[in-house]
Amino acid sequence: MSGVLTLALRLVVGGVFIYASLDKLAHPGAFATAISHYRLVPFSLLHASAHLLPVTEMVVGLALVLGIWRRGAALVAAFLTTVFMAAITSALVRGLDISCGCFNTDGGHGVGLDLLWRDGILLLMCLWILLARNPGFGLGGIFRK
Amino acid sequence: MAKTRGESAMTFLMPASLREAGLLLLTAVLVTAVSWLLRGDGLPLRADPVAYELELAAPLVDIDEALALYDEGEYIFIDTRDHPEGAFDTIPGAFFIRSDSFDDDLLAYFDFMTPRDNFILFGDGNLQSVSNIAARMTGRGYPNVLILKGGLTAWRKAGGDISSRTGGDS
Numbered sequence: 001m002s003g004v005l006t007l008a009l010r011l012v013v014g015g016v017f018i019y020a021s022l023d024k025l026a027h028p029g030a031f032a033t034a035i036s037h038y039r040l041v042p043f044s045l046l047h048a049s050a051h052l053l054p055v056t057e058m059v060v061g062l063a064l065v066l067g068i069w070r071r072g073a074a075l076v077a078a079f080l081t082t083v084f085m086a087a088i089t090s091a092l093v094r095g096l097d098i099s100c101g102c103f104n105t106d107g108g109h110g111v112g113l114d115l116l117w118r119d120g121i122l123l124l125m126c127l128w129i130l131l132a133r134n135p136g137f138g139l140g141g142i143f144r145k
Numbered sequence: 146m147a148k149t150r151g152e153s154a155m156t157f158l159m160p161a162s163l164r165e166a167g168l169l170l171l172t173a174v175l176v177t178a179v180s181w182l183l184r185g186d187g188l189p190l191r192a193d194p195v196a197y198e199l200e201l202a203a204p205l206v207d208i209d210e211a212l213a214l215y216d217e218g219e220y221i222f223i224d225t226r227d228h229p230e231g232a233f234d235t236i237p238g239a240f241f242i243r244s245d246s247f248d249d250d251l252l253a254y255f256d257f258m259t260p261r262d263n264f265i266l267f268g269d270g271n272l273q274s275v276s277n278i279a280a281r282m283t284g285r286g287y288p289n290v291l292i293l294k295g296g297l298t299a300w301r302k303a304g305g306d307i308s309s310r311t312g313g314d315s
Contacts, residue, residue: 028188029188032188033273033277034273036192037272044191044192046192047190051177051180051181052174052177055173055176055177056169056170056177059172059173063169069165069166069169070165071162072161072162072163072164072167072168073165073166073169075162075163075166076169076170097272097294097295099272099273099274110272130162
């Protein structure tokens with residue numbers, strides 16, 4: 001039962017990360033603009049972040065879906081989700097009226113408390129995947145042999 | 146002596162997890178570097194701050210001031226939203242300049258919009274898409290651009306005049 005739940009959560013979290021990366025990969029310029037609106041990342045790192053973040057999301061998402069390096073992928077996913085929550089909280093505290101840039105780089109959902117709830121649930125899923133003893137079905141065994 | 150449950154879990158989890166996380170991040174960095182080299186339309190590695198500050202610096206006007214400016218009649222209101230086919234609400238007298246048809250829309254108003262005119266841009270409250278239009282207008286030589294904070298939602302909530310248009314109107 002635990003393995004089935006872990007597999008289901010892996011597919012959900014991995015799917016979310018893969019889906020979140022697609023528009024950013026297609027429109028790095030628009031994603032850089034979305035990041036800049038948070039006013040947290042220095043300009044020297046802005047374009048590097050706009051390139052690296054969606055690729056990391058894609059790699060982590062694929063690893064979770066396929067069950068490869070499950071705990072490492074869950075750890076990175078939990079870290080990224082925590083960073084996203086910190087950025088959203090920072091924007092809310094400063095009263096910034098901006099799009100979150102989570103799934104859609106052209107407009108999209110504005111930052112708000114609902115996003116924190118959503119990311120909080122995502123973080124709990126990541127922690128379950130990280131701590132679960134039974135990984136559920138996946139290709140992880142191939143890499144351990 | 147038997148390990149405690151906590152010690153056992155940490156030993157069980159951390160080294161492998163950290164190693165896997167490091168390998169995944171290394172993979173991501175390598176894929177990013179290769180894709181950046183292969184992509185012809187990729188961003189330059191260093192951002193030009195001017196390009197971003199132009200968009201970020203588009204001044205905001207709050208709803209109370211916007212209502213006063215509307216009554217004075219000194220500002221041209223620009224609706225930047227993509228409209229549905231049917232009827233929709235907007236600010237009376239507003240012109241439409243949308244992201245997807247920016248050049249065509251701007252050309253349609255070429256005869257009576259001058260660079261000396263003052264503009265207030267509004268959307269559905271989403272700052273990002275409106276600021277993109279503001280940056281493009283500024284780049285085309287219309288420097289006096291303001292963005293209505295909160296967009297049409299704030300306008301309606303504050304009791305501003307609303308008129309109904311259909312998708313065929315311009």
